[in-house]
Amino acid sequence: MINNSSETSNSLNQATNTGNSSTDSSNLSPKIYLGTGGYSDTDLLGTLYPTGTKKTDFLREYAKQYGAVEINSTFYAPIGQKAFAGMVNKAYVQTDSELKFAVKLHQDFTHARKGTAEHAQAFLTALTPLIEADCLAPLLLQFPHGFDRTREHRLYLANLVSWFKDYPLAVEFRHNGWHTPKVVDSFIEQGLIWCSVDYPKVSGLPPSRLIFTERTGYLRMHGNNLNWWDAMSAADRHDYRYSEAEMQDWAQAIANQRQHFDTLYIFFQNTVNAHAYYNIAMLREALGRFGFKVL
Numbered sequence: 001m002i003n004n005s006s007e008t009s010n011s012l013n014q015a016t017n018t019g020n021s022s023t024d025s026s027n028l029s030p031k032i033y034l035g036t037g038g039y040s041d042t043d044l045l046g047t048l049y050p051t052g053t054k055k056t057d058f059l060r061e062y063a064k065q066y067g068a069v070e071i072n073s074t075f076y077a078p079i080g081q082k083a084f085a086g087m088v089n090k091a092y093v094q095t096d097s098e099l100k101f102a103v104k105l106h107q108d109f110t111h112a113r114k115g116t117a118e119h120a121q122a123f124l125t126a127l128t129p130l131i132e133a134d135c136l137a138p139l140l141l142q143f144p145h146g147f148d149r150t151r152e153h154r155l156y157l158a159n160l161v162s163w164f165k166d167y168p169l170a171v172e173f174r175h176n177g178w179h180t181p182k183v184v185d186s187f188i189e190q191g192l193i194w195c196s197v198d199y200p201k202v203s204g205l206p207p208s209r210l211i212f213t214e215r216t217g218y219l220r221m222h223g224n225n226l227n228w229w230d231a232m233s234a235a236d237r238h239d240y241r242y243s244e245a246e247m248q249d250w251a252q253a254i255a256n257q258r259q260h261f262d263t264l265y266i267f268f269q270n271t272v273n274a275h276a277y278y279n280i281a282m283l284r285e286a287l288g289r290f291g292f293k294v295l
Contacts, residue, residue: 026212032254032264032294033068033100033137034280037220040073041271048277059090063097066280067295068137070220070267075142078106078126085129092133094100097295102131102170102218102265104136110143120163137265138168138193138218140169145204149177161192170195170218179206187213195220198250200228200240210253217264221250222276234269241275244282251286258292 023049036044039062045051048062062069071087073079075236084101091099106123109115130136141160147153161169172195173179173186187194194213199205205228210219223240231237266283268276287294 029293030258032266032292033066033093033292034124034266034284035066035068035070035176036276036280037070037269039069043272043274044113044129044277047274059087060094063091063095063099067098068100068102068265068267070104070265071138072104074123075104075107076121076186081126081128081221084127084160085128088129088133088135092135092213098135099263100135100137102140102267103127103130104140104142105164109160110141110147115160115163119161120160124164124167136167138170138173138216139164140170140195140218142172142195143172143174144210147173148175149183161190168193168214168216168286172220174199174205176206179209184211184213193218196221198224200224200226202226202228204229212257212260215260215262218263219264219266220281221270221276222270223270235272238270239272239275240270241273242270242279243284247279247282248286251283251290254287255290255292258290 014292039058040055042055044058045053048065049058053061059069061178071079087101091097091101093177106115106119108119127136134246157171161171170193175182184194193216194211195218196210197206197207198208199222201208210217221242222239223242224246225231225237228237231239270276270277270279284294
């Protein structure tokens with residue numbers, strides 16, 4: 001569930017109203033892109049992917065149903081231009097879709113923190129096929145829980161952000177120290193996208209909040225598996241299926257802030273056991289009742 005405390009509500013109002021002009025919401029029709037974190041999970045066979053679909057055909061099938069995908073494999077190992085060109089071919093040429101690709105930056109930038117301007121340029125060069133096809137969604141920086149708000153880390157972040165200044169950049173912080181109105185205000189000033197996240201309600205993780213610092217929003221759905229810290233793998237951490245009521249609550253929260261965004265990307269990380277497939281269908285229906293254009 002979303003944190004609805006008065007303190008949180010105040011900071012949300014400050015974030016959205018400061019960074020974006022108010023408009024009559026009745027005249028707005030923001031776009032909402034739904035998708036998953038990655039597209040290669042074989043647990044989606046039999047639901048998103050017809051039984052028997054080859055892994056090499058997953059993206060082609062994916063593009064027929066969803067409007068965006070979050071590429072997570074780039075976090076673990078670099079991907080070259082040829083691979084991205086292949087993705088564009090499968091999503092655009094072979095299916096005639098308009099799939100958008102959000103791309104997670106390599107862990108050297110966020111976890112090892114040994115990235116350089118040269119590494120950043122190489123990463124961006126590899127994205128050329130996505131850029132030329134006009135299908136690049138925001139880049140994602142996902143910092144670990146240990147990345148607290150020290151002076152050293154603030155300076156590192158400033159440098160890192162400068163390397164990607166010409167591209168939409170979403171930043172996820174898992175340490176509570178960053179979740180302050182002051183940091184949100186700095187995102188508005190710098191044109192950065194605050195990565196909103198639905199986290200499990202466990203000690204040590206920030207509250208789930210929906211914040212817009214730009215006209216483009218970014219939301220990651222992690223589920224509410226209370227065994228987050230004890231999980232043996234990412235799949236175990238995300239082994240959670242949202243209820244219809246939870247999806248309706250998120251749809252209502254999004255509708256309440258429709259005047260603060262033009263585009264919102266929502267990526268479900270709970271592809272294990274095909275949870276994401278069912279939850280996306282639930283959220284799509286709930287958002288449709290509010291008149292959103294859902295892709």
